[in-house]
Amino acid sequence: MSTYSVYIGCSVPANYPNYEASMYKVAELFGLTLEYLEDVACCGSPNLRAMDYWGWTLVNARTLAIADSTEHDIVTPCNGCFGSLKDVYHLLKSDTDYRNRINAELEREGLEFRGTSKPRHFIEVLYTDVGLESIRKKITKPFDGIGIAIHYGCHLLRPGDVTEITPEILSELVRVTGADVVEYALWKQCCGATVLPVDEALAIRLARDKLKSMKDAGAAFATVVCPACCNQLDLQQLGLRESYGEQFDLPILFYPQILGLALGLDEDEVGLGMNRVPAKPILQHFSK
Amino acid sequence: MTEIGEKKELPDVFIDPIDMSELDRGFRKEIQSMPNGEELSACFACSTCTSACPIANIWEIKPHQLIRMIILGIREKVLSSKEIWLCLTCFECQERCPQGVRVTDIFFDCKNLATEEGMIPASIVALGKELIEKGQLYTVTADWEREDLDLEPDVPGLSTDAVKRVLGSTRTGRLVKGGR
Known part of the structure; x- marks a missing residue:
């Protein structure tokens, strides 16, 4: 089937090899070839965008230009990288003057942004290119209708005219595994990751409110598709026992871990032991 | 308990008038010339952005007030505000603006200008x-x-x-x- 150029970013490989490995294993099961992009730069995150818009567009345009030369779409598992790449892609596609200025800089590196390789989030590739029907056919260990709350992550969904991603993509992908999607009041709310360097207490409070909303709605598990959101909801959850005296015990799984298990991968193949809040209870929820 | 008819002390001025000489009338154009700032003037101050913001209740200057201040030219106060750096960048405000003002993007522009002037955390x-x-x-x-x-x-x-x-x-x- 298709080949994709993977922009893995720095947070996924550094902090969440379980996300990276489960993405690769799932892709392999569907015959997708994922090739790491070589010689690419860090996306810089929204914090780079805040202090240095020109530098942020330049490093990301450089990555897009390298992807153009591979003639494959560029795929990433990180909402932060996706948001940066897609926003810069959108800017350069719509603003000719800006693109010319960027390309004048890139020429010094022997590169040119053409926009032939489109930045895409891995879940959108699963949804669009593989498709729900093909996924359903390969599910060998469906879940028993267990309730999973989805934290989409802001930069996956918004701004909608830039990301071109709707919430249904992920909710349908969760349902196809046999799990139930738990609706909760704060489903759109931010995890707080971006303000962590500026106001840690605020960031933690946002994560706490989010977890409480999921738990109150009856979620047994939650899923994320971004390493920064996972930091906030999984890792920070451990600290909430002290700061808020609250223990949510809500396991947070990356979506490819959930799909991988339903496709018959074992817990080690999806790195389930690396999730901070123990995620192994999900193994009790296969329907057969 | 306040007696009816009792004179309650009121402030001399309810709203401090804007000192026109302190306005930077070029600020609006400056932001409009930056990426995604074009639609700034379309703001009619409905404050939908503020309603959409998950943390506006802890902001002293609300999102719609920041936008209004940019249009009026209250440059220094906008660029030195702590609020622009507390923006979650969740894009909820921008997504819901009925006028197509790219509110979150404009706050990014403000942070760039603030950085250029050394006002960065x-x-x-x-x-x-x-x-x-x-x-x-x-x-x-x-x-x-x-x-x-x-x-x-x-x-x-x-x-x-x-x-x-x-x-x-x-x-x-x-x-x-x-x-x-």
């Missing part, structure tokens, strides 16, 4: 320093975890030199060196 400069010195924001600390999953030991495909080279010649480089 030290923690954000520190992230710039990471990018200039290490060429990445996160480094692998537990390579045995990657090994267990048959992944290559370091961040795949990442050129730290490219980050250092590109950002070294832009504002990030100047900022980290201590200049502007």
Whole structure:
């Protein structure tokens, strides 16, 4: 089937090899070839965008230009990288003057942004290119209708005219595994990751409110598709026992871990032991 | 308990009038010339952005007030406000603006202008320093975890030199060196 150029970013490989490995294993099961992009730069995150818009567009345009030369779409598992790449892609596609200025800089590196390789989030590739029907056919260990709350992550969904991603993509992908999607009041709310360097207490409070909303709605598990959101909801959850005296015990799984298990991968193949809040209870929820 | 008819002390002025001489009338155009700032003038102050913001209730200056202040030219107060740096960048405000004003994008523009004038939190400069010195924001600390999953030991495909080279010649480089 298709080949994709993977922009893995720095947070996924550094902090969440379980996300990276489960993405690769799932892709392999569907015959997708994922090739790491070589010689690419860090996306810089929204914090780079805040202090240095020109530098942020330049490093990301450089990555897009390298992807153009591979003639494959560029795929990433990180909402932060996706948001940066897609926003810069959108800017350069719509603003000719800006693109010319960027390309004048890139020429010094022997590169040119053409926009032939489109930045895409891995879940959108699963949804669009593989498709729900093909996924359903390969599910060998469906879940028993267990309730999973989805934290989409802001930069996956918004701004909608830039990301071109709707919430249904992920909710349908969760349902196809046999799990139930738990609706909760704060489903759109931010995890707080971006303000962590500026106001840690605020960031933690946002994560706490989010977890409480999921738990109150009856979620047994939650899923994320971004390493920064996972930091906030999984890792920070451990600290909430002290700061808020609250223990949510809500396991947070990356979506490819959930799909991988339903496709018959074992817990080690999806790195389930690396999730901070123990995620192994999900193994009790296969329907057969 | 207040008796009916009792005279309650009222302030001399309910709303401080704007001193027109202190307005920077070029500020609106400055923002409009920046990426995604074109629609700024379409704001009719409905405050939908403020309603959409998850943390506006802890902001002294609300999102719709910041936008109004930009239009009026209250430049210094906008650029020195702590609120622009507390923006979650969740894009809820921008998504719901009925006038198509790219509110979150405009706050990014404001942060760039504030940075240019040296008004940037030290923690954000520190992230710039990471990018200039290490060429990445996160480094692998537990390579045995990657090994267990048959992944290559370091961040795949990442050129730290490219980050250092590109950002070294832009504002990030100047900022980290201590200049502007």
